Amino acid sequence: MATKEEDQTVGLMPKCRLLCQGAEGRVFETKYWKKKAILKQRFDKMYRHPILNKKLTRQRLGMEVRGMMKARKLGIKTPTVLLVDQETNSIVMEKMPGIMVKDWLKAGKYSEADLDTVLATIGKMVANLHDGSLIHGDLTTSNMIIRTESLDITFIDFGLSFNCSAQNGPEDKGVDLYVMERAFLNAHADLPGLFEKVLGAYEGETSLWKSTFNRYSEVRMRGRKRSMVG
Structure with missing residues (x-):
């Protein structure tokens, strides 16, 4: 198992450095087209039926992305979504300074x-x-x-x-x-x-x-x- 300091590959994204991990998922720092980015990956719920789990996880990913996009339309600063990878339940977004x-x-x-x-x-x-x-x-x-x-x-x-x-x-x-x-x-x-x-x-x-x-x-x-x- 990779440690926090080691680079990992998550789906299409190589060189992902683990920042934190919780009950719902993991957050990595990575690069997208040479720019600093954040990759957020949701864990599968092992207690759910695989088909139901996939459906619900994709729905949640979609809701999160739509929430960020709507917030931006309302004038709220949020990270720009760069990539959504449904196979790995992950979202890649710009890393915000600060x-x-x-x-x-x-x-x-x-x-x-x-x-x-x-x-x-x-x-x-x-x-x-x-x-x-x-x-x-x-x-x-x-x-x-x-x-x-x-x-x-x-x-x-x-x-x-x-x-x-x-x-x-x-x-x-x-x-x-x-x-x-x-x-x-x-x-x-x-x-x-x-x-x-x-x-x-x-x-x-x-x-x-x-x-x-x-x-x-x-x-x-x-x-x-x-x-x-x-």
Whole structure:
């Protein structure tokens, strides 16, 4: 078995260097036409029937790619998709310059004004996604890339993204916001008030604040009750 440092071949892509591996798949750094790229590969679900597994995995790959493309149409910076290889359940995309917002926040090498700018940008970006009926599904600061010079933000990892309907939109958006709130609290407990600033920018940007906020509040209350029950 190859180690993290060894180059591997994944489908059509040689010289792939493993960056990280989780329960759902692996992420590699590679090159596509001599440009730095990221290869994201989904694992097969061995407990599923092979035909069903192939169908569902292809559907999920398609949803992720469509989510990234729709986000770009909505004005959100996302990596450009370079290649989709259904045989290896993988997507090759451009490697975005910068670092994770999670690491940027933890380093603490920013001014208060820069922090406010970044949090406002995140809130507005999420509002634009939601107003376009697109749910990200995993809005953590690990899935946001920041260019430290310009403070530009890129959203990555649309593996759980989907389009919401008018009927279910408020609930889906409320859940998306609650997931983001929990992510901020868990990863940045030493920096209180971050999510409140994100939510304030979201409110100022969205055209559907009342219905979304009401449902978010309900989702939040349900989450608290579950936490109390254990």
